[in-house]
Amino acid sequence: MQRKAYAPGAVVLLAALLAACTGSSGNGDAAEDSKAGGVTASATAAQPGKYRTLSDACGTVNHDILDSLLPGIKQTADQEQRDKSYQGESVPTYNNDRRSGCRWKAESTGATDRLYVDFERVVSYDNAVSDDNRAHDVYFTKEEAANLPEPVSGAAGGSANDGDSPSAGVTPSGTATASPPASAPASASASASGSPSATETPADLQPRTLDDLGDEAYLDDRLSTAEQRTVTVVFRTSNVIVTIEYDEQPTGTAQAPDSKDMQDRARKLARQLAGSLG
Numbered sequence: 001m002q003r004k005a006y007a008p009g010a011v012v013l014l015a016a017l018l019a020a021c022t023g024s025s026g027n028g029d030a031a032e033d034s035k036a037g038g039v040t041a042s043a044t045a046a047q048p049g050k051y052r053t054l055s056d057a058c059g060t061v062n063h064d065i066l067d068s069l070l071p072g073i074k075q076t077a078d079q080e081q082r083d084k085s086y087q088g089e090s091v092p093t094y095n096n097d098r099r100s101g102c103r104w105k106a107e108s109t110g111a112t113d114r115l116y117v118d119f120e121r122v123v124s125y126d127n128a129v130s131d132d133n134r135a136h137d138v139y140f141t142k143e144e145a146a147n148l149p150e151p152v153s154g155a156a157g158g159s160a161n162d163g164d165s166p167s168a169g170v171t172p173s174g175t176a177t178a179s180p181p182a183s184a185p186a187s188a189s190a191s192a193s194g195s196p197s198a199t200e201t202p203a204d205l206q207p208r209t210l211d212d213l214g215d216e217a218y219l220d221d222r223l224s225t226a227e228q229r230t231v232t233v234v235f236r237t238s239n240v241i242v243t244i245e246y247d248e249q250p251t252g253t254a255q256a257p258d259s260k261d262m263q264d265r266a267r268k269l270a271r272q273l274a275g276s277l278g
Helices: 002-043 063-069 079-087 131-145 187-192 259-277
Strands: 089-091 099-107 111-121 208-210 216-223 229-237 240-250
Touching: 063 111, 063 259, 079 099, 131 216, 131 229, 131 240, 216 259, 229 259, 240 259
Parallel strands: none
Antiparallel strands: 089 099, 099 111, 111 240, 208 216, 216 229, 229 240
8 A cells, every 4th residue: 555655756756757858858959959060060061172192392393394494404514413403402391291392403604593393282270161262362362462463455375364354352363262352463563573564574474364274373473683584383273382483593794584485484394293283
């Protein structure tokens, strides 16, 4: 009989436990939804870039192109010194899979030529931003800093903006982006900093964006007061940014290096490097 007397209490206790479980189920469901959302966010996280490693920059330029850019190498009589010049000088880096650079230098009878090649593999540490988008931002900063003059409508030379007028919210390469819009290009300031002005250089040789190289690219061309010309080509392929700096300093009273010749050589090298990336 005493067991029957305690039965109602057991029922009440059981009901209370059930109520407590039911009351906490809302929080449990919310927690599960939150985790599910996290899984979904992870599943739809921005994809990593195409490239996970980098090649050694010193091994990416073949001898034929080095002979073209640095004619002084072939003029070196000593075979051992010539081989060393072909090898280049590796630029120290803390992580060869994130950055690799190399420098070459050669003196000829008429000039001193220098070449610098840099590979940078960009990695985004934000799950909401892909490696490619982060690399675009890095590239965009470089292009903006170059202060390229406004493209001339109808000019040859591979400008991605030929015939198009710049618009707000569009990068200099003509691609819409979430990055801040580039500041208005200033031809005057570019000329003052060493870039050839429109009156000195044909439009198709002016610093400009290129539409036939990688995902986005630009070329800069600057002539110093000492007649040293530096041609820079920067391009991005997926999450790798390649920078080429090619400069020539004439000796004695020689004329300034020819802009077209130097640009053609630099662009040929850029196409080779783009191909080597695969």
